[in-house]
Amino acid sequence: MSVFNYFKANNNVQIKGKSAVKCDYKLKEPHGDIEAWTFQDIAFKAELDRHDDPELEKEAFILCAEEPAARARNIAELRDLIYERGECQPPRTDDAFLLRFLRARRSIPARAHRLLVRYCNFRDQNPHLWRDVDWFGLTRLGNLIEGVLFDRPDVGRLIICRLGLWDPDEFSIDDLLRGCLLMLEVGILQPKLQVLGGNVLLDCHGLTLKHIRQFSPAVALQIINIMGFAFPTHQRGVHVINCSRVFETLFHFFKRLAPVDELWKKVHFHGNDLNSLYRLIDPECLPKRYGGQRVEVSLAQWLTKIKKYKNKDFDNDMRSLGYAAD
Template identity: 80%
Template sequence: MGDIDTWTFQEIAFRAEMDRHDDPESEKEAWILCGEDPATRMRNIVELRNMIYERGECHPHRMDDAFLLKFLRARRSVPARAHRLLVRYSNFRDQNPHLWRDVDWFGLTKLGHVFEGVLFDRPDVGRLIICRLGQWDPDDYPVEDLIRGCLLLLEIGIMQPKLQVLGGTALLDCEGLTMRHMRHFSPAIAIQAMNVMGFAFPLHQRGVHVINCSRVFETLFHFFKRLAPVDDLWKRVRFHGYDLSSLHKCIDPECLPKRYGGHRQEVSLEKWLTKIKQYKNKDFDNDMRTLGYAVD
């Protein structure tokens, strides 16, 4: 594929990031990946909404069908499980308003290549999201901005019905990570990161893969794990050390950037947000404003 073809494909993919329509052809994937049946979809939404009113455990900022469907899709279309997730999400928002409220979302382009993605979404991987912690300079911006950046990436991502169904796979690259970085990760920050990873976020999390990591990092990870809720997500965390062949057993190189022995071109958060701003519309602005972000 030539440079012009690659550029054209990326521009089409960037435009598609604003797509808010359910594709009828994706109903089979929704059934396989989310247990979603068009015949019972509306009934499940109504049941979830009734649970929210009857139990009174949370007060979501939205209650419309499209919003509630995100939580159902993230929990195999089971209203009770979706309700538990929605309670976690709502509590997380209430406890951490600074991660959303009046945040200049476009200002997070400063994170550069700390977060990257691959705009090649497959049913077995979903959207591949890469976090390169070693690219972060703690002197430039606080660790809270890392949480804000990851959260923003996910909030915008799940506006797409396609990604609500396909979900995502996380790749945590620890190359360049030192104690200079690690000393900023307090238990409170670690819990915030785990919540964003999937404990309290309506993302169909396909897996979390850690590469270029030492035993020290793995030990710290398991320490923080004890502070988090018991969840099936832990079964999908894999440590690969420095072994790319181990990573390839879990993620097809067809979906990976060349840096990891793959065939794809990664897109930095900086470039992605720049393109989002270029192609955004009134619906996007309204959604962002409702979430609490500053919208010009």
């Protein structure tokens, strides 16, 4: 369900052209308390929505080759592959969990199975990124990781990693990876984001050799896996801005050590040229910091709101993935 449909369904407000929403409506909480909500509050609450929006069927067909009539059959075929081949032991095999892998691989069960095997192997090799991690404790990362909740169909969710703000003496590289991974794991609980996918913006402004020394080949491989090689996300693009030649050279060095994958074609280096970025991402979808029109949301703010609005289903989802939950 889109934010706009959620707004109309829960508050009986007529919205014209999906652009007339104001931030001073008095809305009812599910428990009957009255408080002033901003539009952003509504967007945060929609982050926990688990229902497939019929309005997304067209995008699901275009982006994921998904046909409603074939969905159950594809899920069953993927589940059969898991049991027949025995190559992985996923944390879950329910329909909702398997569907995200199908959507990330054009609804082809064999491709979805290969992705699931890589995902499970990555989890087995890096349990410290999930197991017993206090997900709410990652608010300490502040605005090192940000998101834009605009989710336009041609861009999807925009996730921003501001590498230059990272202090390696305060936060380990593992903490940074945990934060990125958490934003992705929670994000793909939403059917909308399973379909639309997203773009990653790596802002290297302020990046120094002290930061670069943290990127070993092993860490680089972890990043590649999280970006989509071993994660069920529809990765639409990775955009690197404000980067030096040193960082770009390092990237190409690690690329030679990594598996061959279509993902590499989606990595774009823009240097300090924002016009180059605009050719691939409309400024309407970018934060004002980058010449856009949107308001970014920090990881800390996002997790605080998720904690406020979460329910038992969310807690169960997090536990099934290995996270510590209330």
